[in-house]
Amino acid sequence: MEPTETILTTLPYFAGLEPAVQEAIARSAFRARYERDEVVQLEGTPTAGMYVVESGWLKVVKSSLEGREQILRFLGPGEAFNAVGVFADIPASATVIALEPSGVWVLERETLLSLIDRHPQMAKVIMQSLARRVVHLVSMVEDLSLRTVEARLARYLLEQAEDATTIERQRWATQSEMAARLGTVLDVLNRALHRLADEGLIEVARHRIRILDVAGLKDRAMLTE
Amino acid sequence: MEPTETILTTLPYFAGLEPAVQEAIARSAFRARYERDEVVQLEGTPTAGMYVVESGWLKVVKSSLEGREQILRFLGPGEAFNAVGVFADIPASATVIALEPSGVWVLERETLLSLIDRHPQMAKVIMQSLARRVVHLVSMVEDLSLRTVEARLARYLLEQAEDATTIERQRWATQSEMAARLGTVLDVLNRALHRLADEGLIEVARHRIRILDVAGLKDRAMLTE
DNA sequence: GATCGCGTTCGACCTAAGTCGAAGACGTGG
């Protein structure tokens, strides 16, 4: 029961491969550990290859000179990042920072590419995952360009909650991080949160947000500016 | 000299394939024609497959209920769209509209997928193109979230001009379209254009924009809000 | 149980950007 295999082989990327190949991957991948706030990857610098999160949480971020930051996505266990860097063969196009102590696996570029050569079905999985990234980014562009902060927040809450009605926030999930994810700042997000709460659509507690009125929220999510 | 082959085989997607395969593609693909302002694909509806532009120009667009629109990209001859729809197997995630009379080729989903099965190197090309789309979308998110309209405009002009200093605008490239591409509205773009012109950084003519001061523009492109 | 620090909340203010109405300026087609 190698931890290598337990994690790597459960990923959609590797799940369908023969054990022999999985072993080969496990051998060629190596581990790295990062502390809270440590920079895993800095925008513009060369990258090691594709990363897979084993444990912990990270954020992928773009930041302006003035210090504002836009979070592109959060990464949890099982998620991969910098596939784009590998296939486009370019330096890191965003910065990745650990939100809490995290362990990641590094699959070097050459390893990954030769793996794909030998296993065509892997290419399909990667194309799917890239396609999904595109869809997600398109919806982010749509949000930023056409929706108010309040609408973005409503959408985000609905998305996070899925079918449940309660969102448990991780300890690092501060309003600041949420704001950065939604492309705004702390204060504005906070106001939006209270506006929704005042109208009885949600209930905001310390580390939990409960959705009280799904239909009402959906309504707010539609409002464009 | 089939027009089919002249266009399809010059695309990066198909250039490296054997003539026999290219013929097979040509046989299974079919043509469609669209007039100015005609909707090629409507967001949310099922799609035919991947499209390749043979002639003309189109825009890929997201629009809000209020009528504001965000242009994701322009498509010219040789460019493909809806690869994402094929690989993620989802309805159209954006609307595509012809800016002028245009001819496109349609490659049905099944055709494309089986093509990839038989020609693994095609998968690599597609992964690259998807990866580039991701990079482009990330920079759009960055622009919308962290940059002023003026900075976005400066960046856009520099990008369009590449190494030349003059941007010839197509007849459909109105300030309205530019505005929609940059995530703003006509008036705001127009003001930004004039501000840059007043400072001698650019020169705006009817269907041409000339960059007078590249360094100065680059400076403006950096300014975040 | 007192203290410290982070996360959150509040208020007042400022500005980029969106909106509206209307008038010019081209350029095209009749």
Added chain:
DNA sequence: CCACGTCTTCGACTTAGGTCGAACGCGATC
């Protein structure tokens, strides 16, 4: 060469959202 329609420009107004400073409260730590 005229007339129309599209594209562009202008001015004045409104507002979402970003900024700043300060205070509050909850949890964690000692």
